[in-house]
Amino acid sequence: MTQTITVEGMSCAHCEETVEEALESVGGVTDATADRETESATVEGTAEADALVSAVEDAGYDAAP
Numbered sequence: 220m221t222q223t224i225t226v227e228g229m230s231c232a233h234c235e236e237t238v239e240e241a242l243e244s245v246g247g248v249t250d251a252t253a254d255r256e257t258e259s260a261t262v263e264g265t266a267e268a269d270a271l272v273s274a275v276e277d278a279g280y281d282a283a284p
Contacts, residue, residue, distance in 0.1 A: 222262045224271055227281040229255035234280070241278035245270050 226238055235253040238260055242251035247266035254260070260282075262271055268284035275282035 220263070220265060222266075222268060222271065222284075224260050224262065224268065224275070225258060225283045226253060226260050226275055227258055229253060229258070229280060231255070237278050238275055238280060241274040242271055245274045 229235055229238060232255075235255055238253040239251045242248055242253070242260060242262055245266045248262055248264040248271075250263040252261050260271075260275070272282040272284060
């Protein structure tokens with residue numbers, strides 16, 4: 220299953236990497252790609268949207284499903 224969440228606050232490639240790592244640490248995520256230009260992240264897997272948002276917020280960014 221593919222999900223897209225909104226991620227605000229990314230300003231560079233390092234930010235994208237940080238968000239991707241945070242998302243990939245969530246159980247059930249098989250792949251994650253963050254894009255600062257569209258302020259979003261696309262996630263593959265079975266993780267719940269709330270868990271994805273929490274992981275991104277724990278990494279220091281604002282997120283919404």
